[in-house]
Amino acid sequence: MIIAIDGPAASGKGTLAKRLALHYGLRHLDTGVIYRAVAKAMLDAGADLNDEARAAMVAQTLDPATFDDPALKSQEVGAAASVVSALPKVREALVSFQRQFAEQPPGAVLDGRDIGTVICPQADVKIFVVADPAVRARRRTLEAQARGEPADEAVVLADILKRDERDRNRAAAPLKQADDAHLLDNSHLDIESGVRAAIDIVEAVRAGRLRA
Template sequence: MSFTVAIDGPAAAGKGTISKAVAARFGFAHLDTGLLYRAVGAKVLAGAAPVAAARALSPVDLERDALRTPAVAQAASEIAVNAEVRAALVAFQHEFACREGGAVLDGRDIGTVICPQADVKLFVTASPETRARRRFDEMVNKGMDVAYDSVLADVRERDARDQSRAASPLVAAEDAILLDTSDLTIEAAVAQAIAAVDAVYPDAG
């Protein structure tokens, strides 16, 4: 049977970690849809046209380590406002969401656009300051030379762009469960997400 969990939210809110944990707990497949846009962004940085890059995307393109760089993240956010790019990636996401055995998709428009009929919808968020601190710490731990104020400015800029874009803006679905991780440990946040799925999934427990 198919069972779809849609997890949306802004950057560095914790949705990726939560999504992986939920998928592992229930044995569902997991797709970080942001990687689709990062992969296209990486191709664009290499000289490809955005729409052509999106249409030619393959699963192998999602496995590159270089997709986690700030430059690729910026490119991904910029091309994500392109309606043709988004349309080219929708079929990939729809097919994944309907796979047998259950699926968890995390991104920014899963519950509102990609899977509006998802069995469970979560909107994971946190304050801009909290998310910037998490991203800053992550980058510093990787040996990157960055300033917190710069990271915070990037977070706020990306939020504004994601929330104001005409195509699939970042917004919580009306029936999504809000999970604010600002003051939660990752363990507590994961526990709340699992409980939300447990309440609906027929084979839970």
């Protein structure tokens, strides 16, 4: 079974994806981490984030062992990832990796911004997770503070709105809800309620109560 979880950053989709993978005994891939890894490598090298050829080369030589680097969660890397993820050659280089991960038995839960529309359009279940931008900014600020990083909630909100606009309007795999994806508004749900809502969607699709 392949489950595609899409939606904007800090909407809670990452946590939902991890919990769904655990619940169903599937593997999990946060595809945003892949782009963050490319972005961090570009930043570390002092390279121009818009250098498409160089970014694509980095994408082709990624080491999955770096995906657990806590530095990938920083606001700077997140903003840079939004830039490199808009480069067609970078996305092309990483599509194969993501699809191969999804297709390995027994299946997987992938979360990102183009899983249901581009990476796994054949996914068994697609869920599009959203949350109010102000709620997302608060969550992101608390996460940064928990890591000991300074964070201004107003600045974080401005960054979120800017990234959403860029991601929705990029030429390559724009952020949008797939026609057959089920919307889950996570604005006012705690973790447990959000996970339960996501499981309910999966079970309804599997039982034929909702369209796949």
